[in-house]
Amino acid sequence: MSGAAAGTVEARLAELGLTLPEVVPPLATYQPAVRSGVYVYTSGQLPMVGGKLPCTGKVGAEVTPEEAKDLARICALNALAAVKSVVGDLDRIARVVKVVGFIASAADFxxxxAVLNGASELLGEVLGVKGVHARSAVGVAVLPLDAPVEVEIQVELVQD
Incomplete structure (x- = not known):
C-alpha cells in the first residue's frame, strides 16, 4: 500500500469507482461523527445505500460472509462520509487509528x-498506509434495523 498524497483522497475514491455518499441521517439522538481535538470518532455506520439496507439478517444464516464483507465496505465508505461532514476534507486524515466492526452473527458463525476485512481493505485502498489501523471484530446477536454489519472508525487528523 502506498501513502495517499495531499489532495487525492476523493480522487482515489473516483479511481476505485466509488462515490462518497451523503451522510446517513442518525436513527436516534446522536451525531454521525464528533471531533475531539485531533481525533474524529464516528458513530456506528450501517451499510445504508440510498437510505436503505441492501439486505438484512444474520451473517452465516440469511447473509453470506462474502455479502457481509461487501456490506462492511459500504459501512467504511459511510464512515468516511461522516468524517468529511465534520472536517470538510478527507485529506486532513493523518491516519485511521481504530476500526470496530459489529457483525450480526448466526450462533455458529x-x-x-474476515467480514470486517471489507472495511479494512477499503480504508487501505483509499488511504494507503494512512488506512492501516488497530481493530476489533465483534459478533453480536442483532443490530439496528436487522443490519448484518455495523462499523465505526476513529481517525487522527493532521494537526492544524
Whole structure:
C-alpha cells in the first residue's frame, strides 16, 4: 500500500469507482461523527445505500460472509462520509487509528474478522498506509434495523 498524497483522497475514491455518499441521517439522538481535538470518532455506520439496507439478517444464516464483507465496505465508505461532514476534507486524515466492526452473527458463525476485512481493505485502498489501523471484530446477536454489519472508525487528523 502506498501513502495517499495531499489532495487525492476523493480522487482515489473516483479511481476505485466509488462515490462518497451523503451522510446517513442518525436513527436516534446522536451525531454521525464528533471531533475531539485531533481525533474524529464516528458513530456506528450501517451499510445504508440510498437510505436503505441492501439486505438484512444474520451473517452465516440469511447473509453470506462474502455479502457481509461487501456490506462492511459500504459501512467504511459511510464512515468516511461522516468524517468529511465534520472536517470538510478527507485529506486532513493523518491516519485511521481504530476500526470496530459489529457483525450480526448466526450462533455458529466465527468468521467475523474476515467480514470486517471489507472495511479494512477499503480504508487501505483509499488511504494507503494512512488506512492501516488497530481493530476489533465483534459478533453480536442483532443490530439496528436487522443490519448484518455495523462499523465505526476513529481517525487522527493532521494537526492544524
Amino acid at each position: 466465527t468468521g467475523q474478522p
